[in-house]
Amino acid sequence: xxxxxxxxxxxxxxxxxxxxxxxxxxxxxxxxxxxxxxxxxxxxxxxxxxxxxxxxxxxxxxxxxxxxxxxxxxxxxxx
Amino acid sequence: xxxxxxxxxxxxxxxxxxxxxxxxxxxxxxxxxxxxxxxxxxxxxxxxxxxxxxxxxxxxxxxxxxxxxxxxxxxxxxxxxxxxxxxxxxxxxxxxxxxxxxxxxxxxxxxxxxxxxxxxxxxxxxxxxxxxxxxxxxxxxxxxxxxxxxxxxxxxxxxxxxxxxxxxxxxxxxxxxxxxxxxxxxxxxxxxxxxxxxxxxxxxxxxxxxxxxxxxxxxxxxxxxxxxxxxxxxxxxxxxxxxxxxxxxxxxxxxxxxxxxxxxxxxxxxxxxxxxxxxxxxxxxxxxxxxxxxxxxxxxxxxxxxxxxxxxxxxxxxxxxxxxxxxxxxxxxxxxxxxxxxxxxxxxxxxxxxxxxxxxxxxxxxxxxxxxxxxxxxxxxxxxxxxxxxxxxxxxxxxxxxxxxxxxxxxxxxxxxxxxxxxxxxxxxxxxxxxxxxxxxxxxxxxxxxxxxxxxxxxxxxxxxxxxxxxxxxxxxxxxxxxxxxxxxxxxxxxxxxxxxxxxxxxxxxxxxxxxxxxxxxxxxxxxxxxxxxxxxxxxxxxxxxxxxxxxxxxxxxxxxxxxxxxxxxxxxxxxxxxxxxxxxxxxxxxxxxxxxxxxxxxxxxxxxxxxxxxxxxxxxxxxxxxxxxxxxxxxxxxxxxxxxxxxxxxxxxxxxxxxx
Numbered sequence: 207x208x209x210x211x212x213x214x215x216x217x218x219x220x221x222x223x224x225x226x227x228x229x230x231x232x233x234x235x236x237x238x239x240x241x242x243x244x245x246x247x248x249x250x251x252x253x254x255x256x257x258x259x260x261x262x263x264x265x266x267x268x269x270x271x272x273x274x275x276x277x278x279x280x281x282x283x284x285x
Numbered sequence: 286x287x288x289x290x291x292x293x294x295x296x297x298x299x300x301x302x303x304x305x306x307x308x309x310x311x312x313x314x315x316x317x318x319x320x321x322x323x324x325x326x327x328x329x330x331x332x333x334x335x336x337x338x339x340x341x342x343x344x345x346x347x348x349x350x351x352x353x354x355x356x357x358x359x360x361x362x363x364x365x366x367x368x369x370x371x372x373x374x375x376x377x378x379x380x381x382x383x384x385x386x387x388x389x390x391x392x393x394x395x396x397x398x399x400x401x402x403x404x405x406x407x408x409x410x411x412x413x414x415x416x417x418x419x420x421x422x423x424x425x426x427x428x429x430x431x432x433x434x435x436x437x438x439x440x441x442x443x444x445x446x447x448x449x450x451x452x453x454x455x456x457x458x459x460x461x462x463x464x465x466x467x468x469x470x471x472x473x474x475x476x477x478x479x480x481x482x483x484x485x486x487x488x489x490x491x492x493x494x495x496x497x498x499x500x501x502x503x504x505x506x507x508x509x510x511x512x513x514x515x516x517x518x519x520x521x522x523x524x525x526x527x528x529x530x531x532x533x534x535x536x537x538x539x540x541x542x543x544x545x546x547x548x549x550x551x552x553x554x555x556x557x558x559x560x561x562x563x564x565x566x567x568x569x570x571x572x573x574x575x576x577x578x579x580x581x582x583x584x585x586x587x588x589x590x591x592x593x594x595x596x597x598x599x600x601x602x603x604x605x606x607x608x609x610x611x612x613x614x615x616x617x618x619x620x621x622x623x624x625x626x627x628x629x630x631x632x633x634x635x636x637x638x639x640x641x642x643x644x645x646x647x648x649x650x651x652x653x654x655x656x657x658x659x660x661x662x663x664x665x666x667x668x669x670x671x672x673x674x675x676x677x678x679x680x681x682x683x684x685x686x687x688x689x690x691x692x693x694x695x696x697x698x699x700x701x702x703x704x705x706x707x708x709x710x711x712x713x714x715x716x717x718x719x720x721x722x723x724x725x726x727x728x729x730x731x732x733x734x735x736x737x738x739x740x741x742x743x744x745x746x747x748x749x750x751x752x753x754x755x756x757x758x759x760x761x762x763x764x765x766x767x768x769x770x771x772x773x774x775x776x777x778x779x780x781x782x783x784x785x786x787x788x789x790x791x792x793x794x795x796x797x798x799x800x801x802x803x804x805x806x807x808x809x810x811x812x813x814x815x816x817x818x819x820x821x822x823x824x825x826x827x828x829x830x831x832x833x834x835x836x837x838x839x840x841x842x843x844x845x846x847x848x849x850x851x852x853x854x855x856x857x858x859x860x861x862x863x864x865x866x867x868x869x870x871x872x873x874x875x876x877x878x879x880x881x882x883x884x885x886x887x888x889x890x891x892x893x894x895x896x897x898x899x900x901x902x903x904x905x906x907x908x909x910x911x912x913x914x915x916x917x918x919x920x921x922x923x924x925x926x927x928x929x930x931x932x933x934x935x936x937x938x939x940x941x942x943x944x945x946x
Binding site: 248255258259260278283 | 344354435506510511768769847
């Protein structure tokens with residue numbers, strides 16, 4: 207009986223340790239993944255900000271869509 | 286067995302026992318030595334073997350404009366380094382690297398021959414460069430991540446934002462001033478790794494970690510872009526040496542734009558000469574020229590020594606002060622004070638100054654903030670020069686009236702115009718609106734601050750009325766007039782001092798226009814200054830168009846009601862009345878709207894419920910938060926108040942229902 211208990215405790219200890227190591231590996235892997243995605247997100251934000259910069263918008267609106275600034279008589283003031 | 290043999294066996298047992306005892310004693314002593322005496326030292330030695338420290342340099346905080354658009358942000362990029370001792374065949378490696386990274390081969394070779402264990406080859410390289418280096422498959426070189434700062438709006442607002450170095454330190458502008466908030470701190474983690482050095486787990490022994498903060502500025506990137514564009518056009522058109530355009534909210538002191546020429550792109554700041562980095566709006570000073578007359582007028586009106594209608598003799602353009610003769614650009618005879626400002630008569634200004642007195646004029650200049658720092662949250666501000674009256678000769682006191690013998694920064698001038706625009710309060714200018722953490726929680730807010738009250742609201746109003754004349758057709762700056770909006774301001778064409786001759790130059794000028802719009806309730810103060818324009822140097826000719834252009838665009842951008850709407854449109858006052866909830870149906874456009882309002886729901890007014898059932902009425906009124914009294918059943922035949930009436934809080938609506946016939 208004692209031997210059985212001793213074995214059980216020993217095996218559980220080894221199992222728990224190996225599980226801990228495994229989880230540790232996957233955790234650091236996930237953390238790396240999160241960092242990567244966050245960084246990618248930041249890069250996309252930079253791209254959005256660059257594309258939305260007034261200079262870029264003005265250029266695209268003018269060259270690609272033929273838009274112009276409205277003339278004073280084309281602006282209607284609404285209350 | 287003989288007794289002798291038995292004795293010998295016992296002795297052997299004793300000897301063996303003693304040996305075992307001694308061995309156990311030794312083991313015990315060794316264990317005591319390892320566990321107790323050297324325990325902590327050895328365990329820390331072991332820990333070093335399986336744990337490692339990871340230092341993460343935090344990314345620099347983001348800078349946003351007032352509308353939450355990014356003006357500066359950091360992302361991670363790769364940097365290439367090498368361990369020179371591990372690199373074999375250095376000459377070939379240098380050739381390949383130089384080609385892949387567009388570097389000088391000699392420089393690379395020098396780095397590879399370095400005696401140091403670690404050398405940077407190239408920092409913050411592009412993804413294309415990474416790929417081409419990876420293809421070379423060279424031993425002894427590796428990549429590491431570093432943070433790089435980007436400024437997506439490039440030249441727009443560049444002189445205000447400043448820039449940060451490769452090592453993440455703020456070097457100029459807001460990046461420098463708020464470096465301690467933007468920089469954050471290094472985060473150090475302890476981690477357990479396996480025999481191959483792969484991280485197993487971060488054990489959470491965080492030594493220190495402080496995330497950087499983000500900044501929200503008062504700048505508007507669209508207004509900044511417009512100001513920069515208009516200023517660039519003016520500086521290039523007049524071939525001026527430099528230029529400044531400040532757009533500010535007079536009621537709060539918030540800086541909406543601060544455009545500076547010559548411009549620089551902070552993404553590649555090292556390619557520009559340092560003089561192009563300087564924010565001239567804050568760091569440079571010049572004589573204000575005739576713009577000074579606006580403050581002379583304010584002081585004289587406040588003291589009651591003149592009124593706008595007071596008539597002064599301008600002596601046909603020649604006036605003697607001691608041994609000096611003061612001239613006007615055009616000979617004027619008798620002029621009203623308002624006309625003196627409108628036509629910018631120097632002699633008239635001297636005579637106003639004489640009535641006010643040099644002491645009192647100096648006092649008002651001090652009150653308007655000249656000769657002291659504005660207190661803006663920006664590095665390198667200069668306070669200019671305002672000499673005490675006792676150090677001035679009579680001629681100095683006289684020329685001070687038209688802006689000679691005093692030095693001011695463009696920002697000081699803008700703030701002084703702001704005081705006239707907002708009813709007499711001298712505000713503290715500010716650029717940072719708030720500091721927020723990474724989750725968007727506000728850490729610190731910055732609020733408008735009145736530095737002092739300079740003149741009374743009545744005087745300010747009188748000055749505004751007089752300054753309106755300057756932008757009229759017969760004033761000195763008709764080009765400053767803004768279409769559909771009332772505007773007011775003052776021109777200045779200040780002669781620069783020739784450093785060799787030490788006299789005022791007849792060729793070098795600073796052209797200035799400072800003003801505000803709409804003049805009845807100013808929403809903006811704009812100050813434009815161009816240094817050494819070629820050709821016609823007058824402020825009313827070269828600086829005023831920038832004021833008009835930026836003013837018109839910005840007022841539209843901020844949805845400010847026009848002062849003079851075109852025929853068929855609504856007037857500003859009527860528009861205000863309508864917004865206040867009192868509808869005026871006498872206007873042609875409004876009459877049209879009334880018809881629309883009767884047939885469908887008009888936002889901000891009580892909806893038309895006629896013909897609806899009880900359920901629909903309750904649904905609609907609940908959405909609008911109205912209290913309803915229901916009378917009868919069936920369909921709505923009458924409602925009190927009628928549809929189209931402006932919505933008010935806690936409005937009680939009575940609805941009468943009748944069963945359909």
